[in-house]
Amino acid sequence: MDVGSGAVGKRRDRILIVDDDRDARELIGQVLVEAGYLVEVASDGFEAMAKLPRALPDLVLTDLRMPGMHGVDLAQRIRRESDVPVVLTTGMETFDLCTGSEAYGAVACLMKPINLEYLLWTIDCALACRRDAP
Numbered sequence: 001m002d003v004g005s006g007a008v009g010k011r012r013d014r015i016l017i018v019d020d021d022r023d024a025r026e027l028i029g030q031v032l033v034e035a036g037y038l039v040e041v042a043s044d045g046f047e048a049m050a051k052l053p054r055a056l057p058d059l060v061l062t063d064l065r066m067p068g069m070h071g072v073d074l075a076q077r078i079r080r081e082s083d084v085p086v087v088l089t090t091g092m093e094t095f096d097l098c099t100g101s102e103a104y105g106a107v108a109c110l111m112k113p114i115n116l117e118y119l120l121w122t123i124d125c126a127l128a129c130r131r132d133a134p
Helices: 022-034 045-055 071-081 092-099 116-132
Strands: 014-018 038-042 059-063 086-090 108-111
Touching: 014 022, 014 045, 022 038, 022 116, 038 045, 045 059, 045 071, 059 071, 059 116, 071 086, 086 116, 108 116
Parallel strands: 014 038, 014 059, 059 086, 086 108
Antiparallel strands: none
8 A cells, every 4th residue: 555645745755664553554654644755554574575675665664563573573674685774663561672672673663652743753864864874
């Protein structure tokens, strides 16, 4: 599902949202589309890995706890294969895992419920760092 076709704005970065919660995917996707991003969604890590070659995301935003492939596993696989930044999201019960997110290959970990302004700031920073990397 590409929900970015109606996006307006100067940014055209692509973001792949991975979350097993359909409502969360749709809400975050809508916020990102309104911010000018092109958005692709996946319901789990396996679907995300299958979509990566076609979607060519500039950033992956993934839930930490999902059935099958956890967000940590997804982040590690993505980091082994590309320089695409990964941002993890999680509920409070997994805070300890979130504090070491850099060890998993993630650039940040955001606690749910997600502060949408902070989400957009985090994405902007991660994308700027990627663009400025040698």
